[in-house]
Amino acid sequence: MNGKELMKLVKDWRVAALLILIVLSVVAIYPHFDDKGNLTSNLQYGLDLQNGAWLQMEFQAEVVGFTTDQPVSDFISNLSKKLDTEVLLVETSDPTHLEIRKYYSREDLEQIFAGEGGKVTSYQKGVSKNTGELVKKILENKLNSLGTKDTKINILAGMGNVAQYVRVEMAGVDMNQAKELVGKQGKFEIRIQTVGNQTEHVLYGDAISSVGNPEKDIQRSGVWGVPFTLNEAGATALQQAAIKYGLTTNPEDHYLIMILDNKTVFNAPMVADAAAKLKTSTNRQWSASTGTGSAGENAAQTLNIHLRAGALPVETKIVGSGSVPAEQGAKNKMVSLIAAILALITVGIVIYYRYREPSIVLPMVLINASEVIILLGFISAIKFQIDLPTIAGLIAVVGTGIDQMVVITDEILHEGRVPSQNLYLKRLARALMIIVIAAATVVIAMVPLMLMPLTTLQGFAMITILGVLVGVIVTRPAYGKIIMEILSK
Structure with missing residues (x-):
């Protein structure tokens, strides 16, 4: 194929799309040498x-189905006091299940429910889907803030969308450090503005006894806020600081500032009515307002995590753990690389045995390799971690x-001629339809595997699906055009 014919082939939109994707993927992967002269990349x-x-x-914790002849709000309030923990409705629109944020056996709960005028209809250990997502956000926020990205x-x-376990994987961290990071709370502090930009300490996070879920205040034009409760010492400290620095008479000039690990996460004045009441009495029940609309809701979700200072809404118990030594990880990486190369070589040999024509085999192998490069570029772009199932998916893509x-x-x-x-x-x-x-x-x-909470299979399913889509949309049409030009010769 001469230069003119090659240029015409490259200008074809199918081939051009493939080449552009390869270039973008290489840029995303960014193979380069580090300061020590070792080859590295963005993977x-x-x-x-x-x-x-x-x-x-x-x-x-547990999610419990229930019935009661008492008003639901009264029943939940009495149950919370009896169990000495938070008790929440799983779905306010369908008040038939409760989330109890402390472990009790079904037998114990049946006795307590009966004493409060209720009955247990179902029992499942775990938390609701919303609480599970909150736990995930808290852990992500905490670990990322500690530099463990x-x-x-x-x-x-499990069944019924009841979250039973949370699995945390941390690369580059040993077991002892992993346990410390997951169990560590951040340093949360509330300060009060005094004069200008100067502030004074009011209380630390240990003065917050509980944090509620974000809620919308209908009476205040749909303002979102995060309710939280102070203990007696915290409520007293806030009242004394408010009186001392003039917040009770002029709240607009004395903002309350919330700080997590030396980073400001909330900065706003106190509502005038609430500030005035602090002149005569303490107040343990508070709500930090974050605004209206979706922005206010998102800010409330974030502040809810910050107020907890990394503390999870329910206790957890470690039921499984493991670690991979650095030497084993390096060995797995090398073996995986060798397996991928051998897969490509083996495929080339089998194809050559079938067609006995290098001009057919070479485009096949090169386009096959280009698919792997494109997939690695996508993985690098979305910051997805490569593990053994992901590599298995890449090798499967080579075969398909x-x-x-x-x-x-x-x-x-067909019939042996062009x-x-x-x-x-x-x-x-x-052929493309097939x-x-x-x-x-x-x-x-593959979709069920990707959506199911089986972390070891999600990477394999995602890469397999993506590889199939890249093949159908980009590389197969490009191969069809390239092989047409080659066979026409």
Whole structure:
């Protein structure tokens, strides 16, 4: 193929799209040498491929179905006092299930419910889906603020969307450090503005006895806020500071400032009515307003996490743990690389044995390798950690990719000769239709694996689906065009 024909081929939109994706992927991967002269890239590796630790923790709480002849709000309030913990409705629109944020056996709960005028209809250990997501956000916020960014946190749910476990994977962290990071609370402080930009300490996070879920105040034009409760010492400290620095008479000039690990997370004046009441009495029940609309709701969700200072809403118990030494991670990385290279070589040998024509084999192998580069570029762009299941997905993509290109080649070379242009296009269209149907089958099979809370399979399913889509949309049409030009010679 001369230069003019090659340029014409490159300008074809299918081939051009493939080349552009390859270039963008290489930029995203960014292979380069570090200060020590070692080859590195933007790819992030999970526990399987570097040292790290994982913890699996069980929620010490339960979701209980119930009936009662008492007013639901009174029943929940009495139950909360009796159980000495938070008791919440799982769904306010369907008040039939409660989340009890402390572990009790079903037998104990049945006795307590009966004493309060209720009955247990179902029992499942764990927390609601919303609480599970809150736990995930709290852990992500805490671990990221501590500089541990190579983390994966997954909530493992059972029947009825009841979250039973949380699994935390931390690359580059040993087991002792992992336990310390997960169990550590941040330093939370409330300060009061005195004169200008000067502030004075009021209380620390240990003065906050409980934090409620974000809620919208209908009476205040839908303002979002986060309710929280101070203990007696905290309420007294806030009242004394408010009186001392003039907040009770002029709240607009004396903002309350909330700080988590030396970072301001809330800064606003106190409502005038609430400030005036502090002149004569303490107040333990407060709500930090964050605004209206979706922005106010998002700010309330974030502040809810900050107020907890990294403390989870329910206790957890470590039921599983493990670690990967650095030497094992490096060995796994090398073995995976060798396996990928051997897969490509083996595929090339088998294809050559079938066609005995290098001009057919070479484009197949190169396009197969380009799919892997494109997938690695996508992984790097979204900061997804590569683990052994992900590598298994990449190798699976190599196999399915070759299968599909064999379908195209065999369809075109039907009866052993190159067809005319019109017949070629018809056969290519027929081959692509077969590939699309096969790809749809793979996607349908992989979607449940990707959505199920089985963390070890999600990477495999995601890469397999993405590989199929890249093949159908980009690389198969490009291969069809390239092989047409080669076979026409």
